[in-house]
Amino acid sequence: MTDAAEVQARIIHILRSEAQVDGDIQAGSDLLRDLQLDSMSLTVLMVGLEDHYRVRLDGEDAVGVATVADLAALVVRKSAEPQP
Amino acid sequence: MMRGPPLPAPHSPTVVAALERAAQLGTGGLLLVDRHEREEALDFAALRALAERTAGGLQALGVRPGDRVALVLPTGRDFLAAFFGAQLAGAVPVPLYPPVRLGRLADYHASTAAMVTAARARLVLADGRTQRLLGEVARLARMDLGVREVASLPAGSFQPVAVEAGALGVIQFSSGSTSAPKPVGLTHGNLVAQLETLRQYVAPGGETPVGVSWLPLYHDMGLIGALLSAVYLPGKLVLLSPQDFLVQPALWLRALSRHKGVISPAPNFAYALCLKRVKDEELDGVDLSGWSLALNGAEPVSVEVLRRFSARFARWGLRPDALVPVYGLSEASLAVTFSPRRATPRALPVDAQVLAAEGRLEPGSRELASVGCAVHGVELCIRDEAGVELPPGRVGRVHVRGPSVMQGYDGLAEATAEVLRDGWLDTGDLGFEHEGELFLYGRAKDVLVLRGANRAPQEFEEALDGLVGVRPGCAVALGHVPEGAEGEELLLLVEALEESPEDLEAQVRAAVAARTQVTPGEVVLLAPGTLPRTSSGKLRRREALRQYLAGTLSPPRPVNALTVGAELARSAAGYLRSRLT
Numbered sequence: 001m002t003d004a005a006e007v008q009a010r011i012i013h014i015l016r017s018e019a020q021v022d023g024d025i026q027a028g029s030d031l032l033r034d035l036q037l038d039s040m041s042l043t044v045l046m047v048g049l050e051d052h053y054r055v056r057l058d059g060e061d062a063v064g065v066a067t068v069a070d071l072a073a074l075v076v077r078k079s080a081e082p083q084p
Numbered sequence: 085m086m087r088g089p090p091l092p093a094p095h096s097p098t099v100v101a102a103l104e105r106a107a108q109l110g111t112g113g114l115l116l117v118d119r120h121e122r123e124e125a126l127d128f129a130a131l132r133a134l135a136e137r138t139a140g141g142l143q144a145l146g147v148r149p150g151d152r153v154a155l156v157l158p159t160g161r162d163f164l165a166a167f168f169g170a171q172l173a174g175a176v177p178v179p180l181y182p183p184v185r186l187g188r189l190a191d192y193h194a195s196t197a198a199m200v201t202a203a204r205a206r207l208v209l210a211d212g213r214t215q216r217l218l219g220e221v222a223r224l225a226r227m228d229l230g231v232r233e234v235a236s237l238p239a240g241s242f243q244p245v246a247v248e249a250g251a252l253g254v255i256q257f258s259s260g261s262t263s264a265p266k267p268v269g270l271t272h273g274n275l276v277a278q279l280e281t282l283r284q285y286v287a288p289g290g291e292t293p294v295g296v297s298w299l300p301l302y303h304d305m306g307l308i309g310a311l312l313s314a315v316y317l318p319g320k321l322v323l324l325s326p327q328d329f330l331v332q333p334a335l336w337l338r339a340l341s342r343h344k345g346v347i348s349p350a351p352n353f354a355y356a357l358c359l360k361r362v363k364d365e366e367l368d369g370v371d372l373s374g375w376s377l378a379l380n381g382a383e384p385v386s387v388e389v390l391r392r393f394s395a396r397f398a399r400w401g402l403r404p405d406a407l408v409p410v411y412g413l414s415e416a417s418l419a420v421t422f423s424p425r426r427a428t429p430r431a432l433p434v435d436a437q438v439l440a441a442e443g444r445l446e447p448g449s450r451e452l453a454s455v456g457c458a459v460h461g462v463e464l465c466i467r468d469e470a471g472v473e474l475p476p477g478r479v480g481r482v483h484v485r486g487p488s489v490m491q492g493y494d495g496l497a498e499a500t501a502e503v504l505r506d507g508w509l510d511t512g513d514l515g516f517e518h519e520g521e522l523f524l525y526g527r528a529k530d531v532l533v534l535r536g537a538n539r540a541p542q543e544f545e546e547a548l549d550g551l552v553g554v555r556p557g558c559a560v561a562l563g564h565v566p567e568g569a570e571g572e573e574l575l576l577l578v579e580a581l582e583e584s585p586e587d588l589e590a591q592v593r594a595a596v597a598a599r600t601q602v603t604p605g606e607v608v609l610l611a612p613g614t615l616p617r618t619s620s621g622k623l624r625r626r627e628a629l630r631q632y633l634a635g636t637l638s639p640p641r642p643v644n645a646l647t648v649g650a651e652l653a654r655s656a657a658g659y660l661r662s663r664l665t
Contacts, residue, residue, distance in 0.1 A: 032601065036594060037601070038603055039602075040330050043330050043331060047119075
């Protein structure tokens with residue numbers, strides 16, 4: 001079982017090491033508005049999560065995902081689904 | 085006027101014939117590489133067979149010669165089957181970009197539907213993954229054959245179709261000179277002329293250099309410059325997906341090393357991305373010494389990035405003469421100029437202020453990269469706004485003529501007439517000629533080129549709608565390459581109200597990033613009335629940039645009886661002078 005706190009830590013790790021995001025990153029940080037991730041950083045983040053948790057995150061899953069916590073919850077939900 | 089050498093006749097009249105030839109010759113082929121560096125080979129005979137199966141399926145669906153078939157597919161077998169299958173059936177493939185992750189799906193649906201409609205596509209071909217995201221596009225664009233998966237096209241035996249050189253071979257989208265993307269119609273004749281032009285440069289002695297490309301196949305440089313070029317030569321091409329490259333840029337350099345790649349094109353940002361993101365330990369055992377044509381095009385070339393890339397990767401054998409700045413655009417199929425092979429890229433130090441303010445060349449401290457000389461079959465000249473040809477050293481609009489120039493924007497006679505006159509294409513790019521070579525400096529059209537992608541300024545300006553403190557509708561988005569920057573950046577000139585919030589600049593940045601996923605390079609807040617306007621009150625973007633770069637962008641002087649009097653006196657004096665001379 002993947003837990004949300006661990007996914008959040010992974011998100012923050014990817015953002016810091018791969019997407020060069022400095023400054024404060026919180027569970028409630030909005031990916032676009034607060035962290036100002038550009039399309040490339042988002043791709044790096046999504047693929048990093050997909051690789052690590054062996055899930056697929058499609059555009060339609062992303063509806064309603066705004067914050068770091070939302071994204072972590074999505075990954076948790078996806079990894080609980082049966083693998084295709 | 086700059087003129088390339090004469091272009092020999094292409095060996096095949098159409099891309100379909102070129103694929104047939106490649107399948108028979110049996111040399112070269114494609115190699116698809118995934119992000120775990122697993123590889124799948126596809127020779128041209130297998131590609132031809134794949135295309136034939138798809139063409140049969142399309143015919144069974146009712147697709148006829150001349151029909152347009154949109155492709156929304158990532159780099160892979162399905163794309164290849166769909167592209168060449170459509171061509172084999174005499175239809176016109178229209179490659180569009182696949183949905184972006186976590187992107188704004190509603191915006192994606194609207195823009196994709198607009199392109200499907202503009203290209204009058206009867207059908208959208210997708211794969212299992214993209215198809216699920218295209219239902220809304222089908223609803224908006226109402227193609228009569230809907231959205232289909234390549235893998236589940238009906239089985240049908242392929243009926244050969246005669247494809248003429250004058251038939252459309254592809255429709256690719258360009259941002260053109262204004263905002264809405266326009267369908268660029270290229271005939272098979274345009275395409276093979278372009279492919280012969282490329283062959284003259286990359287394989288002058290008839291050898292077939294190994295290519296490596298991660299460029300998107302819905303973009304001219306990846307589609308025509310890499311994929312179709314490999315079919316035409318025929319040569320070996322190693323294909324990676326753009327997304328894999330973005331996530332792990334080292335995959336590109338490692339593929340070049342593994343397969344002894346000789347030619348690989350990319351936009352400036354890709355070279356900058358490698359400098360930033362590739363780690364030394366990812367390049368263990370890598371040898372880049374075979375890479376002799378690292379073409380750099382599709383966006384402004386930064387001299388600084390060229391130098392740093394050369395210096396950093398020399399350790400892995402990169403040759404100092406490998407980096408080759410080039411220039412092209414989708415309306416011309418692709419290539420317009422190529423740098424001659426020389427020891428290092430040529431940089432010309434110019435005075436940026438004089439260039440911006442007066443449009444002429446003066447020595448200075450800002451270095452511009454030469455993008456080289458006209459390629460085979462291409463004529464090029466620089467003209468002023470009135471269409472008069474300018475001498476070397478004077479900045480004007482770059483005009484191009486040649487056999488690869490498009491027939492026009494498909495179905496858009498008016499937009500075509502704006503850019504095509506007597507066979508001359510007005511590129512909308514600004515530049516000057518110096519010692520027979522082209523140097524680019526800015527654009528006359530309102531388009532930004534960020535990371536190789538053309539973006540409309542309205543996208544960024546609209547992100548500021550409703551922001552408290554911004555004068556409504558009084559902001560312009562511009563692209564330019566600041567001195568010392570790695571590439572073109574987004575510059576926002578924004579008129580702020582007097583009672584605006586203190587953190588307005590940060591708010592502007594956040595709003596633009598959230599809406600467009602582009603981080604502005606610079607945000608400049610201006611007093612109301614500073615931005616130049618036309619007599620009808622429309623903002624003049626290029627003039628604003630020119631004034632900004634020349635350092636003359638300033639707020640209007642307060643108007644009172646005295647200044648009005650002074651203006652009247654000046655204009656009276658001007659009137660008198662005009663009468664006396």
